[in-house]
Amino acid sequence: MxxxxxxxxxxxxxxxxxxxxxxxxxxxAVDDRQRLLLGVLSLCETNPPEGLSPVLEExxxxxxxxxxxxxxxxxxxxxxxxxxxxxxxxxxxxxxxIEIARPVIAGSPLLKDExxxxxxxxxxxxxxxxxxxRPRLSGRVSDVIIERxxxxxxxxxxGNSTADVSAEGMRRLVDHSRRVAALRLPLTxxxxxxxALATQMYMWVGSALRQAIGERFEVDETRLAAAVEEAATAVxxxxxxxxxxxxxxxxxxxxxxxxxxxxxxxxxxxxxxxLVRATREKRLSLFRHAxxxxxxxxxSEVDAALRHDSPEALYCACVSVGIDxxxxxxxxxxxxxxxxxxxxxxxxxxxxxxPAMPAQAAQRAFRTLLRAPGKSAV
Numbered sequence: 001m002x003x004x005x006x007x008x009x010x011x012x013x014x015x016x017x018x019x020x021x022x023x024x025x026x027x028x029a030v031d032d033r034q035r036l037l038l039g040v041l042s043l044c045e046t047n048p049p050e051g052l053s054p055v056l057e058e059x060x061x062x063x064x065x066x067x068x069x070x071x072x073x074x075x076x077x078x079x080x081x082x083x084x085x086x087x088x089x090x091x092x093x094x095x096x097x098i099e100i101a102r103p104v105i106a107g108s109p110l111l112k113d114e115x116x117x118x119x120x121x122x123x124x125x126x127x128x129x130x131x132x133x134r135p136r137l138s139g140r141v142s143d144v145i146i147e148r149x150x151x152x153x154x155x156x157x158x159g160n161s162t163a164d165v166s167a168e169g170m171r172r173l174v175d176h177s178r179r180v181a182a183l184r185l186p187l188t189x190x191x192x193x194x195x196a197l198a199t200q201m202y203m204w205v206g207s208a209l210r211q212a213i214g215e216r217f218e219v220d221e222t223r224l225a226a227a228v229e230e231a232a233t234a235v236x237x238x239x240x241x242x243x244x245x246x247x248x249x250x251x252x253x254x255x256x257x258x259x260x261x262x263x264x265x266x267x268x269x270x271x272x273x274x275l276v277r278a279t280r281e282k283r284l285s286l287f288r289h290a291x292x293x294x295x296x297x298x299x300s301e302v303d304a305a306l307r308h309d310s311p312e313a314l315y316c317a318c319v320s321v322g323i324d325x326x327x328x329x330x331x332x333x334x335x336x337x338x339x340x341x342x343x344x345x346x347x348x349x350x351x352x353x354x355p356a357m358p359a360q361a362a363q364r365a366f367r368t369l370l371r372a373p374g375k376s377a378v
Contacts, residue, residue, distance in 0.1 A: 060086045064093075069100070076100050080107040091115055098126040105130040116141050125152055132156035137163035146172050151180045158186040165192055174201055179268070188212045204271055206322070254285050261289040270294060272322040279334035287335070294321040297366065304370050306335070308343040316366035320359045 064075060076093045079085040080103035090110045094101050104111065105119065105127065116134070119127050120141070131137070132145050132153040142165050145157050154176055157163055165173070170190070174197045177183040184205050187193055189212075198217040202210055264270040270290060278287040288306070292299045295317055305313040311332050318328060336342065357365070 060089050061092070064089055069097075072096060072100050076103045080104050081109070083109050085110060094119060094127075095123060098124065098130070101127060102130055106134055113138055113140050117144050120144055120148065120153070125150070128153045129156045132163075133160055135160075135162045139164040139166055139169070142166075142169055146176075149176065151176075151182065154180060155182045155186065158183050158190060161189075161191050165190075167192075170194075170197060177201060178204055178271075184209055185212075188216065203273060203324075204322075254289075257283065257286040258289045261286065261293050264290075265293050272318075275318065275321070275323060276327060276331055279331055279338070282334075282338055284335070284338045291317055291321065295363070295366075301366075301370060305366070306339055306343060308369070310369075311343045311345070313366055313369040314343050316357070316362040316369065319357050319362040320366065322359070325356060 064072065067075070072093065075089075076096070079090060079093070085108070087110045090104050090108050093104045094108070094111060094115065101123075105116075116131050116137075117140075119131050128145075128150065129152050131141065133156045134141075137157075137160060142157060142163050145153050146165075146169050154173065157165070158173055170192050173183060173187060174193075177187055184201065187201065188198070188205075188209055193216075195217045198213045202213050205213070261270065264274070270293060272294065275287055275290055275294075278284075278290060284306075288299055288302050291297070292302045295302075297317060302317065305317055308314065314332065314335070315325075315328055318331065319325065323331065332343075
């Protein structure tokens with residue numbers, strides 16, 4: 001049992017007498033030093049000073065440095081919202097182990113932007129996350145968090161609805177959500193999220209978050225299709241330009257495309273929008289391997305869908321990996337130009353009929369269509 005655990009802390013509502021404090025000050029016993037610290041704290045809480053004298057500040061710091069862990073925890077909790085507390089003591093507690101630091105990081109008015117930024121630079125990741133969660137965080141500190149790009153602190157900031165995040169900061173958070181999946185859910189709920197940013201996120205989130213975005217914003221599918229088309233033309237570093245329309249796929253190029261897809265998939269960079277990019281660059285082999293990898297179907301199954309007399313199987317495969325049906329008409333147009341007009345026309349545009357198909361249903365429909373080519377999935 002520690003020395004602190006044996007102490008009955010002085011209640012904050014009962015201030016000790018001057019005689020009691022003098023008696024404790026003359027003692028060298030650890031318990032008495034702890035009692036002295038709590039006594040001075042209770043005295044200040046009962047009669048908050050307008051400003052502590054340098055001598056009293058030094059007493060606080062000296063006693064706090066000698067205090068056991070449990071006592072520092074008490075100090076942090078009781079000084080968390082005190083505007084009279086010694087600033088140097090609050091700064092010391094903010095750099096202590098996270099369980100001690102958390103109350104003052106969350107609530108102390110004495111931690112200004114400079115001190116919070118210092119924590120972001122010098123303290124542990126746990127401390128940085130607590131800074132990002134701090135209520136009413138300033139725009140200056142939010143900008144530093146976004147600039148540093150640490151996933152855990154970005155996610156904490158996205159979940160902090162009271163933080164001051166600028167329009168540019170929100171745009172950058174949404175952009176970070178491409179690689180940091182944990183950002184997506186809190187961003188869909190963020191009070192500063194707007195329709196334009198929500199439409200942008202719609203392109204790379206899963207079906208559940210798409211539904212959440214759709215419930216909050218009126219997502220314009222025409223604008224979404226245009227945005228996907230624009231994103232699909234963005235340059236991927238190290239991605240070689242592809243074959244022209246009509247050029248047959250050779251074994252060497254096919255293997256190169258497969259390796260590229262495997263590399264992108266292993267690094268978490270393979271997305272549904274990449275399929276659109278591949279067709280626009282006239283890389284049918286790249287499209288085949290990317291669709292197979294994203295969907296879990298074999299390349300042979302994807303090839304069968306590409307040779308099908310109806311576009312429905314290919315539509316189901318694309319829906320299963322997250323391609324929106326508003327994008328599919330442009331996609332199938334590009335593929336037919338590269339693939340001798342296949343897959344053929346079905347006599348009705350499947351993507352314009354009925355409600356959107358869930359991913360799992362699309363996977364089942366794809367396999368059904370390959371087994372029975374003459375039947376429709378929708």
